[in-house]
Amino acid sequence: GAVVSQHPSRVICKSGTSVKIECRSLDFQATTMFWYRQFPKKSLMLMATSNEGSKATYEQGVEKDKFLINHASLTLSTLTVTSAHPEDSSFYICSARRGSRTDTQYFGPGTRLTVL
């Protein structure tokens, strides 16, 4: 149990285009989902926290108009990178958590975004 999927696993796009990444909890309902960014050989940086049916909370320094997050249901959250630029190239990982704040976060397999 507690499986989280991401789609796509890998995407290449042209500069200026937008890219949508999906995160799904396959066998549980996730009240809260998180989006992280990981640079090569670096740790994970929390970008934002999204709760089902409400606006996402962004960490300091993360542009909310550039990284649009929607948590439409208890099993789906999407991250849209708008007007992508080469510096947005990164590994994006989502995680999902059940109701309690102390519950374990389960991570998706990640999405490799390359912006040309």
Add this chain to the structure above:
Amino acid sequence: AQSVTQLDSHVSVSEGTPVLLRCNYSSSYSPSLFWYVQHPNKGLQLLLKYTSAATLVKGINGFEAEFKKSETSFHLTKPSAHMSDAAEYFCVVSDLANDYKLSFGAGTTVTVRA
């Protein structure tokens, strides 16, 4: 504020020998502590977690960690390394002060020699 320091950026061991990954934490509250493993270009897998129950925590794949409050440590060990243990390992802390968001250590890269 909560934080984690992984004391070794890289650990190299021979197959069949013990593995020790060191982690010190800082937290003003009763923390939850985790070890996650990440294989190349993959997501994170939970190895084990401590949430104020038994101080010796057993995880998957033969890993275990011991919570030592007096030393503010949560070191990860495995008695006998396997080639498949080669990966990146993250020590992670969360507590009430940070609304239980996860704070990651910088990671330790484990290589296993045949």
